[in-house]
Amino acid sequence: MGLLKLLNEIDTAQLDKEVKDQFLSRKDALGKLSNFSKKLAVAALPLGAVSTLAGPARAQDSGQIISSLNFALTLEFLEYRYYEKGLASGVIDAEDQAIFAQIEKHEEAHTLVLQDTINSLGGTPVEEPAFDFTAGGTFDPLNSYAQFLALSQAFEDTGVRAYKGQAGNVAGSAAVLTAALQIHSVEARHASQVRRMRGSKGWITQDNGIEGVSQADAVYAGEDSTTQAEANVTAVTEIDANGITEAWDEPLTMDQVNSVASLFIEG
Template identity: 45%
Template sequence: MNLLKILDQLSDDKFFNTDGVTRKDSFSQLANIGKKAALFGIPVGLSSYMSTDAKAGSLESTAKFASASAQSALTDALQLALTLEYLEAEYYVKGLAASGLIPSADRTVFGQISKHESAHVTYLTAAIKSLGETPVSKPTFDFTAGGNFQPFTDYPTFLTLAQAFEDTGVRAYKGQAGNVASNKDVLTVALQIHSVEARHASQVRRMRGNKGWIEGNVGGNMPAATYAVYAGEDNVIQAGFDTSKLFGAAAGSASFDETITGDVAKMIAGTFIA
């Protein structure tokens, strides 16, 4: 399967019956980078006293460690992304199945978003398997968060959580970019998924009467229970420049999206895991 076309095939039912992507390339390129980095890490003069075998052994060990560390970070990032996609995919499936919940005018939007999320789950599952790892199992979700929300009987609440989930996904994918950079194929598709999640977020935000982008750290007309999703989004300092000087804090903060760490993303998702 051509991974670059994966998001163009979302409306094709045959897509969901495929076996996923082929096995990804090995980390040989990363290992070569690790060897070069190791050379620069040897103190001046020490290399002349090392035997050829010792040098080779040291470089090989360093390269293997670098490769293993990169693969661990890559796998962890993919497992996190898969968990978030499980959450979103199931949320929209249940929302579309809830009788009378989504107005007919909005069902087309959420039907398409649901297909996208299912495609993301399909890709991430295949990508993790291609690395020789076992994809994390889909958790049991409690979208009421212990009774605090009723998204499948109240449409405004459904929209509120949809916005929170999409905005979380956008920030989380951005935060994991460095951890998937060791695999070009995975990085390429992760960036494609990230941009689609951003479009989801913008669409849902506008459906709720918000701007398509985030201003400040409260996400628009969102309840306080969701503020963890937007923590840090009021930042106006970028590379030492105060972006609020020209247009104010709201536009300044909105001109640059912020990331969230994997731990924060897990905490947010964990709120909805039984």
């Protein structure tokens, strides 16, 4: 719980009744899984997948772990500086400033923890790059609050999928995996909060991206998958594809994430 002590929970009291109803509807949908369907889902898993889930993490060299942590650190630098500049610019609506001030603190804490962890493993933290949040003039998020929110959603949704994609690469260290999962859960809260502020559901449906921001399509590629651990979940439940895709976030590879982040990194 070390990292969580650094983080304060985001105030979600502002969520309106409609948003709460959406959450409860999703919860009810997931509750439709019958015991028989659950057994079918488990039975559909290959023995290799079951043993992988149950078995201990394989040993990994620190080089791979440090590489994954530096990858995460670059993303955290991007998010931290984005919110720092957004708050300084005055583009954020007054009623939302406290929310983004809290998110900024979280992102800064993430950068500090990741740097300390990399140093403790004998590695060298990657240098913070220079960022261009206009992506070469494509966006103007520091003058348009709608664009600021849209890019915030894209960054946070990317972060959630990026951490999931690297989980296997840090699984050889229980301490590092724990810290990564703690950060992952906080990034998911950020993503849900920002999506609701934009009037959307707090989770991703299918591979639906951000309207009018085609550059973010890569963030949502593959989110329409209904297969988990080689089992087609729609075949063992009564939940439709929308509900299934909302129940899981799919991982993104390092290359996929870099293709998104590189749009905002100078040089």
